[in-house]
Amino acid sequence: MNDMIQTKSLTFHYPVEEGEPAPDVLRGVDLTIEQGSFVVILGHNGSGKSTLAKHMNAALVPTGGQVLVDGYDTAEEENTLEVRRRVGMVFQNPDNQIVANVVEEDVAFGPENLGVPTEEIARRVRQSLQAVGMEDFALHAPHLLSGGQKQRVAIAGVIAMEPMCIVLDESTAMLDPSGRREVLETVQRLNREKGITVILITHHMSEAAYAHRVIVMDSGRVAMDGPPAEILTQVDRLRQLGLTAPPTVLLLSALQKDGWDVSLDALTVEDCADQICRALGA
């Protein structure tokens, strides 16, 4: 089986007092995420994207429908540990997910919980820190690191559990541009070299260009789903959903309106320049 995560008509509402209305945050989500893919989930605040993410490692369980992680039903309590060792989660605030006051101790936290033997933990800590490029900081105090470095430590802490999938729940939202780049390049490498499935929740459109597949959430439902070139070029539809297409696409779309013969699927500066040059040359 090569389905990493499968949601079947997933609905969810947060618990409320008796008699109060229970607004659904997720309203019937059907998704299949393949092993080894890099998926970006976009959406404005309140679109349900974070709630969806929290269902992927049983941090939340459905109030309706089903979530299967590598075949395990997340609603069954005895599956929780199996689900969580398969799907690691990195959160938004880097300060609030680091447990220990030495980097290597923090990375070891997950494997320690799983009861991994001591020598094996040491090997995993070393390899995980290498994988995120933080091996020189093994003995540092986490609170003295930059935001991007802290998030990389958090990622190392997750991959030390040797998961099949990493979910980044708005993990780049609090970082500056260079920190964001650090994190994105790290997960992209993990995806490419180790075949780890990556699910990135964000509202930064520029990050969608890294993905194989882009899913746009809106009011608890999947509003768009497809490869980046297909999704990011739908300027008007994105605007309706509270998002903005990348500037390169906006530029080409504006030029198209002025009668230029360009197509919109240019997500990089180079592609965009190619399009313009071609049109100018013609």
Next chain:
Amino acid sequence: MLKDITLGQYFPGNSVAHRLDPRTKLLMVVAYIVALFSAVWVVSYGLMILVLAGCIAVSRVPVKSLVRGLKPVLIILVFTGVINLFWTPGESLWHWWVFNLTREGIQRAIFMVLRITMLIMGTFLMTYTTSPIRLTDGLESLLGPLKKLHLPIHELSMMMSIALRFIPTLIEETDKIMSAQKARGADFESGSVLQRARAMIPLLVPLFISAFRRADELAVAMECRCYHGGKGRTKLHVLRYQGIDYAALFLSLVVVAAVFALRRFGL
């Protein structure tokens, strides 16, 4: 500002004192305190000073930072000294109003001040050479047998190490909220005691709310990393006594025995 405060400060290093097992150091501190409080006269105090000096030399911790550690307890030191100096019954040397300086008082004041100073320097020597996390590990391991009595030793030590981890974060946060409220004209420095207490509300409310939020998020993050209590947990660093630990523990016993012996002879 607040950032300059140091709590349980640790000086990274690689001396013999740093390499000792944290349990050894904890036990040594216990032995040291017992010996210190059993010392009665110049000879035993002299021995203890030698022991402390030896430990400081081995640890290569600068004496200056140990002395600096005494600053917060200076008032207690002075207070203890003065009380003992003037209010110890005995052969009076000088008398004025309620003050009565006695020969015994001088003796006692010197010993008491010495005792407190050495107590603090000794324990600080331990925290200076042991990272907080190893210290917690050591405590957890030493108190391990109490788990049989269903005491939550693992939970307590986990709480302690998380508290240590968040101290710098919360200090930074306090600094930030304080600046933000000062930017809105808050005044933390002047006014009566009552006014100052009231002025703390804009600082404390956000600080508590944020601490609760952090605790909440941390709990979720820990669960997502498969934390489910102390059961079946392994460790990256397992504590193991080395030869040097046995040697250090043996020496500690010798010192305690020596002080006890000296005490018998009133030395």
Next chain:
Amino acid sequence: MEPIIRVDHLTHTYGQGTPFCRSAVKDVCLDIYPGELLGMIGHTGSGKSTLIQHLNGLLKPTGGKILFHGRDIWAEPGRIRDIRFKVGLVFQYPEYQLFEETVGKDIAFGPRNMGLEGDALRERVEEAAGFVGLSPDLLDKSPFELSGGQKRRVAIAGVIAMMPEVLILDEPSAGLDPAGRDSLLNNIRSYHAATGSTVVLVSHSMDEVAENADRIAVLADAGVVLCGTPREVFSHGETLEAVGLTVPQVTKVAMELRRRGVAIDSAIYTVEDLRRALDALREGGAPC
């Protein structure tokens, strides 16, 4: 024109006299003019946070001076609080400073510290809430019931309510989604237009300052490396990239086109500008 704030050879060294001493800003000179919207940009650690905390007297210079209307703000240290009312500073993630029972009371904290009471105070609060787009019925709610974006607006209103002559905002849009970001920046722009006050917008997003600021100061390595109109600043694309800042995507496209021999101005920073420039180029029939 006389600057409203003059930063005169400002230096700030943290931990002076210890082995950890470090200059966060070094010999910085910068003029801020009345009524302008100044963008201040630099990556984390460039010294921008330290610099702005000097402008309202939260930090005291270890070297140099801050002049407000030509007078050294530390000339009378006892009156430094007055400067904080005239130079309002909104910190990063300001929603974490809220503490009162109601939104209205929280916004009133600043003006109340200035000595305002009664109707005058209420008017201030309502006006400030209006500027950040908070509806009046929210004023009686607890700030902790609001969404993250709304909390941030409450915090910003709390500084605007002091009616400062200069409003400094440190990364006001950090962590907001595109729609929230656009609407907040719109509010800030209309506040600037309506009051004519001076606004300093600190950001690490080039696109954000490019779209909003009259002038941009670029900070790097504890100093100001570039300062001028957006056109001037973005014409130094290479310098910006050298100090680790990413220029707006559109500027990158313009730079790439120029590299390929298209005769186009590289000091372009909005989609509209580049569109116009390219349209004009095509009319003229320029080859690639």
